Amino acid sequence: MFTGIVEEIGIVKGFTKKSHGANIVVQCNNVLENTKIGDSIAINGCCQTVVAMDNNSFTANVSDETLRISTLGDFQQGAKVNLERALTPTSRMGGHIVQGHVDCKGRFLRFEKLTNFYNLTFEIPHEESIYVVYKGSITINGVSLTVAEINENVFKVAVIPHTFENTTLNTLSAGYFVNIETDILGKYVEKFLSANHNKNRLNEDFLKENGFL
Numbered sequence: 001m002f003t004g005i006v007e008e009i010g011i012v013k014g015f016t017k018k019s020h021g022a023n024i025v026v027q028c029n030n031v032l033e034n035t036k037i038g039d040s041i042a043i044n045g046c047c048q049t050v051v052a053m054d055n056n057s058f059t060a061n062v063s064d065e066t067l068r069i070s071t072l073g074d075f076q077q078g079a080k081v082n083l084e085r086a087l088t089p090t091s092r093m094g095g096h097i098v099q100g101h102v103d104c105k106g107r108f109l110r111f112e113k114l115t116n117f118y119n120l121t122f123e124i125p126h127e128e129s130i131y132v133v134y135k136g137s138i139t140i141n142g143v144s145l146t147v148a149e150i151n152e153n154v155f156k157v158a159v160i161p162h163t164f165e166n167t168t169l170n171t172l173s174a175g176y177f178v179n180i181e182t183d184i185l186g187k188y189v190e191k192f193l194s195a196n197h198n199k200n201r202l203n204e205d206f207l208k209e210n211g212f213l
Contacts, residue, residue, distance in 0.1 A: 001087045002042050004095035004137075004144020006167045007031055010043070012079040013057055022062045024048070024075065029056060031083045040086040040100070044168070045142030045179040046070050047086075047100025070102040070179045071141075080168045082142040095144025096137035097184055104128050106140065106180040108172045109154070118159045119148065120169065124180055129153040130190070131182035139181040143167050 010028035024043070031041055032053060039050050041058065048060035067073035075081075086100075087093075104125050112119040122140065124132070132138060132155050136147050143163065149156040164170050172178070 002047070002084050002095075002098040002100050002142070003087060003091070003093055004045075004084070004098045004139050004142060006082040006084055006143055006163075008083045009166070009168060010081050010083045012075050012077055012081060014077060015075045017067075017073075021064050022067060022073070023059060024062055024072065025057055025059045026081060026083065027057045028083055031085050032056070032058065035085065042082075042084045042086075042098070042100045042142050044071065044081045045098070045100060045139050045181055046072055046102055066102070069104065071105060071177050072179075074177070080171060082167050084142055096139075098139050098142075098144060098181060099184055100142075101181060102179045103131075103182050104180050105177045108174060108176045108178055110174055111172070117161065118164050119156050120159055120172070121154065121156045122178065122180075123154050126153045128180065128182060129155075131186045133183075133186070136186070137183045139179075141168060141178045143169060 008028055008030040010026040012024065013027040014025035016023045026043060035050060035053065037050055037053065040047050041050060046066055048062065050058045051061055052059040062072050106122040106124040109121040109123055129152060132147055132150055134147055134150055138145055138147055145157040145159065147155050148158040159169060
């Protein structure tokens with residue numbers, strides 16, 4: 001589990017596709033501190049397991065599913081990536097609950113520089129837009145952000161200068177694809193309501209009987 005607060009920008013040192021999956025080597029420094037084999041590090045919002053490491057890099061095995069659903073399959077040597085180590089019991093929850101399980105790719109449309117911050121606009125598949133709500137949380141390339149505006153499957157986030165300058169958000173160009181993870185809480189609520197509706201438990205009569213109406 002992660003918070004969406006990027007700790008470091010790493011550089012893809014090597015990316016090798018195999019018959020199944022791929023190996024990725026990321027050059028970095030800060031996230032290697034106290035990291036050991038088997039630990040999790042989010043690469044552009046994708047939770048990956050450290051399978052090898054040295055003084056300035058780590059290696060992860062990327063599954064076929066991750067290559068299919070995320071932008072990791074498009075990586076080339078020299079690409080910059082957002083990195084975050086998994087939460088510990090004493091970590092501050094600076095962002096929101098992030099699983100590191102990418103839901104879909106989003107397309108970056110444009111950015112607008114304002115006086116004190118930036119507005120970034122993205123487009124996602126229509127079926128994922130149900131999980132995006134005004135003032136709700138969303139993760140873009142591993143960065144925890146707040147939805148400032150939404151119109152069907154196009155949404156806008158407001159980014160403060162610190163975040164813009166210290167993540168790879170400042171490298172995006174129109175048409176680039178990013179990794180999107182919507183808020184896990186919305187998925188659980190949808191599942192719960194759907195299950196209870198099918199059982200005919202959560203309805204107007206149930207709410208009246210229990211004092212909600």
